[in-house]
Amino acid sequence: MSVRVRTVCGVQDQLGFDSMPKKLIKVTPSRLGVWADCRLRFRMTYLDRPTPPRGGPWAHSTMGAVVHNALKGLFDLPADQRTPDRAAALVGTHWKDDGFADREQAMVFRERAAGWVHDYVRGTDVTEEPVGLERWVSAPVGTIIAEGRVDRIDQRGDELVIVDYKTGRHALTTDDARGSQALALYVLAARRTLRKPCTKVELHHLPTGTVAAWEHTEESLARHLSRAEESADEFQLAIDTLAAGGDPEVLFPASPGRQCGWCDFRRSCPTGQATGPALDPWAMLSP
Numbered sequence: 559m560s561v562r563v564r565t566v567c568g569v570q571d572q573l574g575f576d577s578m579p580k581k582l583i584k585v586t587p588s589r590l591g592v593w594a595d596c597r598l599r600f601r602m603t604y605l606d607r608p609t610p611p612r613g614g615p616w617a618h619s620t621m622g623a624v625v626h627n628a629l630k631g632l633f634d635l636p637a638d639q640r641t642p643d644r645a646a647a648l649v650g651t652h653w654k655d656d657g658f659a660d661r662e663q664a665m666v667f668r669e670r671a672a673g674w675v676h677d678y679v680r681g682t683d684v685t686e687e688p689v690g691l692e693r694w695v696s697a698p699v700g701t702i703i704a705e706g707r708v709d710r711i712d713q714r715g716d717e718l719v720i721v722d723y724k725t726g727r728h729a730l731t732t733d734d735a736r737g738s739q740a741l742a743l744y745v746l747a748a749r750r751t752l753r754k755p756c757t758k759v760e761l762h763h764l765p766t767g768t769v770a771a772w773e774h775t776e777e778s779l780a781r782h783l784s785r786a787e788e789s790a791d792e793f794q795l796a797i798d799t800l801a802a803g804g805d806p807e808v809l810f811p812a813s814p815g816r817q818c819g820w821c822d823f824r825r826s827c828p829t830g831q832a833t834g835p836a837l838d839p840w841a842m843l844s845p
């Protein structure tokens with residue numbers, strides 16, 4: 559009788575003394591999202607080695623990353639220095655022009671991002687120390703290991719609150735917060751990682767200065783977990799079947815659609831190319 563732990567493709571096999579092998583599948587929100595969008599993209603992202611060449615940077619992603627870095631930098635400062643002007647200046651510190659049409663366009667959006675961050679800090683109590691910033695959380699729950707990087711974890715009273723910054727075009731609603739599988743998995747992972755109660759999630763939308771919040775129940779978390787487990791079982795079965803000699807085209811079919819316009823692997827995917835023209839790298843910026 560022995561215990562063996564093996565890690566293959568993000569899976570831990572734990573063989574108990576008298577139990578059947580029990581697979582805990584590593585699940586991140588991005589892995590689930592890619593699986594739901596397109597299985598071929600999943601294969602190219604997580605399985606094909608060497609990884610097929612990716613497309614270049616996207617301007618909206620650059621902007622999102624800069625805003626996240628500026629806010630992280632702000633909380634690294636002593637509380638009395640976390641002013642709106644300092645926050646806006648941090649956008650300049652972290653700025654990159656990657657993905658923008660030209661310098662002129664980049665400067666317009668740099669100013670816009672600085673305005674978002676300035677107004678966010680002016681309207682938010684930023685004097686409390688977060689429990690986590692860009693914090694990696696990971697914990698076994700059910701049949702998966704839920705993990706990912708959380709933008710910010712606050713402690714309010716005895717409870718942790720999961721905070722996710724958003725910089726997309728559209729304001730977010732309570733339904734978005736309630737329906738976010740990513741946030742629910744972060745709750746499950748954070749409460750185990752940090753050993754504190756956690757039920758509340760918040761989407762902080764910088765462009766509109768709005769917060770969409772939701773307080774999970776054990777039932778709503780269980781529903782999210784069950785869906786994540788289902789997807790994890792599906793992709794793990796496909797991975798295992800591929801490793802056993804299965805046909806990659808059958809196991810990981812292309813799902814052509816609108817997303818092919820901005821897919822990072824479009825250049826390696828004739829099916830995606832046939833769906834229509836590629837978007838310009840700055841096409842997903844707000845007008």
Ligand code: SF4
Binds near residue numbers: 812815822
């Ligand atoms: S281009 Fe479209 S079909 Fe091809 S991998 Fe990307 S999302 Fe899938």
